[in-house]
Amino acid sequence: MEIKLKIQNLKCHGCANTIVTQLSKLNDIAEVMVDNNSDEVSFIYSSELSFNLAKKKLSDLGYPIVGESNSLPKKAKSFVSCVVGRITK
Template identity: 70%
Template sequence: METTIQIQNLKCHGCANTIITQLSKLQGVSEVAVNNETDEVSFNHNSTTEFELVKKKLSDLGYPLTGEENSLPKKAKSFVSCAVGRMSK
């Protein structure tokens, strides 16, 4: 099933690159796309288990879903993820 979610802390294509790379590594998750203009991530998954893994991975990378807690450590993680995404292009 295809799902689109809105996230926080998305700043640039470096962020998008990190998100696409990391989510694509998750088993059962495919066709990951990021829209920087709308702060949305779209992906295909097989079950709610994969959806929960995606939410956790995004939060761990510093990109929590809109409406979830966006603490200073999460914001800091998003800057690190952004930098990694820029370097790995």
């Protein structure tokens, strides 16, 4: 199944690189794409479990889904993820 999610705290291509890299490591997640212009991430998943793990990973990286809690610690995590994504690109 394919899904497109609007996420929070997406700032740059460093953020996108981190998201693509980290979600691609998850089992049963494929074709991860990030659109910085629309703040959306899309991917293919094979089960509800893999979808929920991907949502949790996004939140843990600091990019919660729009409508979910976006606390200060999550915002701070997104800045760290952004820097890591710029370094590892």
